[in-house]
Amino acid sequence: MVRESGPRSAKFAGLGYYLPERVLTNFDFEKMVDTSDEWIVTRTGIRERHIAKEEEAASDLAINAARKAMADARVEAKDIDLIVVGTATSDYPFPSTASIVQREIGARNAAAFDVAAACSGFIYSITIAQSMIIAGKVRRALVIGVETLSRITDYTDRTTCVLFGDGAGAVVLDPCESGEGILATCMKTDGSYTDLLYQPVGGSRTPLTEERIRNREQFVKMKGDGLFKYAVKAMVGAAETVLRDAGLKISDIDFVIPHQANLRIIDGVRNRLGVSPEKVIVNIDRVGNTSSASIPIAFCEAKDKEIIKRDDLILMVAFGGGLTWGAALLKY
Numbered sequence: 477m478v479r480e481s482g483p484r485s486a487k488f489a490g491l492g493y494y495l496p497e498r499v500l501t502n503f504d505f506e507k508m509v510d511t512s513d514e515w516i517v518t519r520t521g522i523r524e525r526h527i528a529k530e531e532e533a534a535s536d537l538a539i540n541a542a543r544k545a546m547a548d549a550r551v552e553a554k555d556i557d558l559i560v561v562g563t564a565t566s567d568y569p570f571p572s573t574a575s576i577v578q579r580e581i582g583a584r585n586a587a588a589f590d591v592a593a594a595c596s597g598f599i600y601s602i603t604i605a606q607s608m609i610i611a612g613k614v615r616r617a618l619v620i621g622v623e624t625l626s627r628i629t630d631y632t633d634r635t636t637c638v639l640f641g642d643g644a645g646a647v648v649l650d651p652c653e654s655g656e657g658i659l660a661t662c663m664k665t666d667g668s669y670t671d672l673l674y675q676p677v678g679g680s681r682t683p684l685t686e687e688r689i690r691n692r693e694q695f696v697k698m699k700g701d702g703l704f705k706y707a708v709k710a711m712v713g714a715a716e717t718v719l720r721d722a723g724l725k726i727s728d729i730d731f732v733i734p735h736q737a738n739l740r741i742i743d744g745v746r747n748r749l750g751v752s753p754e755k756v757i758v759n760i761d762r763v764g765n766t767s768s769a770s771i772p773i774a775f776c777e778a779k780d781k782e783i784i785k786r787d788d789l790i791l792m793v794a795f796g797g798g799l800t801w802g803a804a805l806l807k808y
């Protein structure tokens with residue numbers, strides 16, 4: 477149903493991010509597993525990543541990012557109607573991390589839920605929130621991408637442990653007219669490849685047992701080469717879809733913010749789209765792969781450094797476990 481009146485889209489009214497203080501460098505990993513700074517940098521582009529303290533849960537990171545986003549948007553918690561949190565590493569299996577954020581920030585008028593779309597969680601979450609704003613169900617939304625991947629990382633497995641970092645990014649979405657804010661979005665899923673990236677144990681299929689814990693099955697498992705091949709093609713396809721839907725060309729775009737999984741994937745997407753390096757926001761060297769938090773963290777850092785400015789056209793594109801992928805085009 478298309479409404480006769482009311483908002484036509486949602487805009488980024490404020491942004492915030494939070495990275496835990498503790499940093500693990502590639503040189504720290506050289507002491508933990510059979511790896512080298514040289515391998516990690518050339519194969520992934522990562523040099524260091526932030527790791528949450530033992531007492532820091534996903535909601536703690538999310539709340540820090542959320543408070544900054546609300547301050548940036550000059551918005552009070554009571555004026556938020558919806559909280560959507562994209563995460564694969566929530567505080568508890570249930571209730572949602574969004575519920576805990578709602579309680580802690582005092583957003584007493586907000587409905588709150590989590591979205592499970594792995595590294596595409598932020599794109600999925602802003603798409604859902606924007607749709608609810610356009611439908612008139614809510615006026616203002618707080619969307620957060622947060623991960624504490626260190627909790628599900630096997631620090632004896634060199635093929636995965638060097639990749640992941642913890643962090644959170646948040647955005648306040650306000651209603652706006654068409655031609656502003658989010659111009660187009662795209663969400664895609666291919667459930668045939670769930671085994672390329674997943675956490676095998678801890679859910680209803682294979683609950684935690686002592687034996688499974690002994691076998692380290694509670695940690696994330698990844699087939700990196702299969703993902704790599706799929707990622708570039710999928711991300712380029714999603715980017716082309718939103719450009720087409722918004723009636724824009726890649727040359728119209730001021731900045732591309734890709735999910736930060738691997739610098740070689742980012743370069744592959746950039747080359748296939750035909751974008752020059754200075755138009756692509758990259759922070760994977762300092763934060764690693766923070767899954768659903770990667771795009772809002774990179775966006776907010778670039779905004780704080782005044783690289784991204786109001787009215788810029790931004791193309792965000794993500795890919796992750798599920799497989800899930802998607803893109804969003806924004807006039808910031």
Ligand code: UT7
Nearest residue numbers: 511512515595634635638700701703704707737738795796
């Ligand atoms: O965020 C969601 C989506 N995630 C992705 O899309 C990730 C996509 N995949 C990737 O980023 C890459 O596949 C990885 C970075 C995970 C791996 O890079 P790769 O170039 O595909 O390496 P590989 O898995 O083919 O491994 C090459 C070699 C192997 O040794 P052998 O079997 O050739 O002797 C690995 O055992 O590199 C070895 N290796 C390492 N060596 C040193 C794997 N990890 C390490 C390591 N240090 N940390």
